[in-house]
Amino acid sequence: MLFGYEWDTSAGPLVFAWSILPILLTGVLVTIQAAVLGFGIALVLGLVLAVLKAAPSRLISWPAHGVAEFVRDTPLLIQLFFLYYVLPEYGLLLPAFMTGALALGIQYSAYMAEVYRGGIEAVARGQREAARALNLSSARTFTHVVLPQAIPRIIPALGNYLVSIMKDVPILSVVTVMELLNVAKIIGDRTFNYIVPLSLVGLIYLIMTLIAAGGVRYLDKTLPKKGIALK
Amino acid sequence: MTEPIIKFDKVVKRFGSHTVLDHLDFEVNPGEMVTIIGPSGSGKSTVLRILMTLEQIQDGVVTVEGEPLWHERKNGDLVPASEKHLRKMREKLGMVFQQFNLFPHMTVLRNLTEAPRQVLGLSKKDATERAEELLERVGLSDQASKFPHQLSGGQQQRVGIARALAMRPKIMLFDEPTSALDPELVGEVLKVIRQLANEHELTMLLVTHEMQFARQVSDRVCFFDKGRIEEQGPPEELFTDPKRERTREFLKAVLDPDA
Numbered sequence: 001m002l003f004g005y006e007w008d009t010s011a012g013p014l015v016f017a018w019s020i021l022p023i024l025l026t027g028v029l030v031t032i033q034a035a036v037l038g039f040g041i042a043l044v045l046g047l048v049l050a051v052l053k054a055a056p057s058r059l060i061s062w063p064a065h066g067v068a069e070f071v072r073d074t075p076l077l078i079q080l081f082f083l084y085y086v087l088p089e090y091g092l093l094l095p096a097f098m099t100g101a102l103a104l105g106i107q108y109s110a111y112m113a114e115v116y117r118g119g120i121e122a123v124a125r126g127q128r129e130a131a132r133a134l135n136l137s138s139a140r141t142f143t144h145v146v147l148p149q150a151i152p153r154i155i156p157a158l159g160n161y162l163v164s165i166m167k168d169v170p171i172l173s174v175v176t177v178m179e180l181l182n183v184a185k186i187i188g189d190r191t192f193n194y195i196v197p198l199s200l201v202g203l204i205y206l207i208m209t210l211i212a213a214g215g216v217r218y219l220d221k222t223l224p225k226k227g228i229a230l231k
Numbered sequence: 232m233t234e235p236i237i238k239f240d241k242v243v244k245r246f247g248s249h250t251v252l253d254h255l256d257f258e259v260n261p262g263e264m265v266t267i268i269g270p271s272g273s274g275k276s277t278v279l280r281i282l283m284t285l286e287q288i289q290d291g292v293v294t295v296e297g298e299p300l301w302h303e304r305k306n307g308d309l310v311p312a313s314e315k316h317l318r319k320m321r322e323k324l325g326m327v328f329q330q331f332n333l334f335p336h337m338t339v340l341r342n343l344t345e346a347p348r349q350v351l352g353l354s355k356k357d358a359t360e361r362a363e364e365l366l367e368r369v370g371l372s373d374q375a376s377k378f379p380h381q382l383s384g385g386q387q388q389r390v391g392i393a394r395a396l397a398m399r400p401k402i403m404l405f406d407e408p409t410s411a412l413d414p415e416l417v418g419e420v421l422k423v424i425r426q427l428a429n430e431h432e433l434t435m436l437l438v439t440h441e442m443q444f445a446r447q448v449s450d451r452v453c454f455f456d457k458g459r460i461e462e463q464g465p466p467e468e469l470f471t472d473p474k475r476e477r478t479r480e481f482l483k484a485v486l487d488p489d490a
């Protein structure tokens with residue numbers, strides 16, 4: 001029994017699979033929540049990082065480059081352990097789930113900063129020049145001229161990172177987050193049947209990934225038609 | 232004798248080691264309509280872009296309405312201009328680009344109201360009124376809610392002109408405003424520029440390859456070659472009786488390319 005659900009190992013793999021599905025779905029929910037929260041953190045931190053990296057002052061841009069490089073070149077697991085075991089020593093005690101989402105968000109913010117940079121650089125130089133000729137401030141130019149044209153272009157790339165984050169969520173199981181794979185493993189430990197829960201995890205992941213990829217492709221097609229993504 | 236509204240005093244502009252403007256002297260009087268012609272790469276756009284503060288200069292002084300553009304006076308010395316000074320100076324100028332450079336994610340109306348509201352602090356109502364007036368002047372009253380990509384090139388460029396005018400500049404800079412247009416759309420844009428020239432309130436600087444048009448509307452035509460003014464004068468004189476060999480060659484090449 002797990003989370004109040006019973007399983008049935010007596011009548012073959014299909015019945016067993018069916019009986020553990022509700023338990024696995026609670027894990028799916030945690031996985032999706034962690035992925036979405038991590039993605040949201042990465043969206044914001046990534047933009048901040050991209051802006052800092054492009055800052056005119058090296059005093060700002062170099063540390064930002066350093067942080068991004070460090071985060072990108074070290075395994076997610078190390079960052080996760082760091083947040084989980086080191087932060088509490090400094091009095092910052094976050095629930096395992098939050099720590100996990102934060103680790104995902106930080107890791108992916110370094111990748112997303114690159115995506116943002118690419119999107120921002122792809123906005124035609126003439127757009128900035130027109131804004132300057134109209135005397136718009138650089139902040140206003142960034143938020144109302146450059147970003148609105150950069151974001152539609154990078155939505156597909158961001159979508160792909162959402163899929164990647166989802167596939168990285170199982171790492172959070174090492175800090176006790178009850179995401180999908182962790183739940184499946186516990187079921188396996190208790191029933192001595194790993195093949196059914198693990199196969200189901202694979203299948204569920206396949207379905208989630210296909211749905212997400214379909215969503216990305218949909219945006220890819222419809223955004224240009226709405227005149228948002230340009231050329 | 233009126234003070235020139237624009238004055239280039241021994242201006243040097245380099246890109247790396249390539250000197251584009253070599254001690255250029257150039258003046259424009261208030262209300263004057265000056266056309267700049269010349270071969271590609273001769274520095275025509277650079278002159279306009281320096282005025283619009285899109286390109287810095289390496290030496291010399293540019294003044295607009297008697298005030299240095301790229302410099303500020305501090306204790307009697309000229310020091311490089313601060314962003315604040317540049318913002319103040321930029322208010323005097325408006326620019327129309329060859330590629331229009333409209334904001335593609337904003338409606339025509341929003342293209343025209345964005346800067347007046349953000350920079351000049353106009354209320355939404357005032358900015359909209361101003362925009363509608365200008366759209367009427369350029370013949371696009373019915374296009375306010377469209378997006379740029381829904382308009383023809385000629386219409387887009389007229390929006391570009393209206394957008395610059397919405398800031399009420401004293402000087403308008405046109406950098407080959409019809410060069411990106413299909414031939415049948417050139418006329419509608421030139422018509423708007425001609426109207427502006429006839430009103431005599433604006434000082435206008437136009438870079439163009441439309442020689443016929445330059446001849447009709449300009450007070451003065453400047454022939455640029457290799458970053459220098461090779462020859463300048465009233466259009467009738469320059470087009471019918473050019474003094475310099477280079478001018479003659481250039482005019483011959485552009486006026487009857489088949490000869």
Ligand SMILES: Nc1ncnc2c1ncn2[C@@H]1O[C@H](COP(=O)(O)OP(=O)(O)O)[C@@H](O)[C@H]1O
Pocket residue numbers: 246251269270271272273274275276277278
């Ligand atoms: N951003 C730049 N970097 C390097 N060279 C440039 C740049 N902009 C213009 N130039 C050079 O400056 C010269 C004058 O350019 P431009 O003013 O655009 O000429 P025109 O408008 O008369 O065709 C050309 O040789 C051009 O290659």
Ligand SMILES: [Mg+2]
Pocket residue numbers: 275276277407
């Ligand atoms: Mg040019």
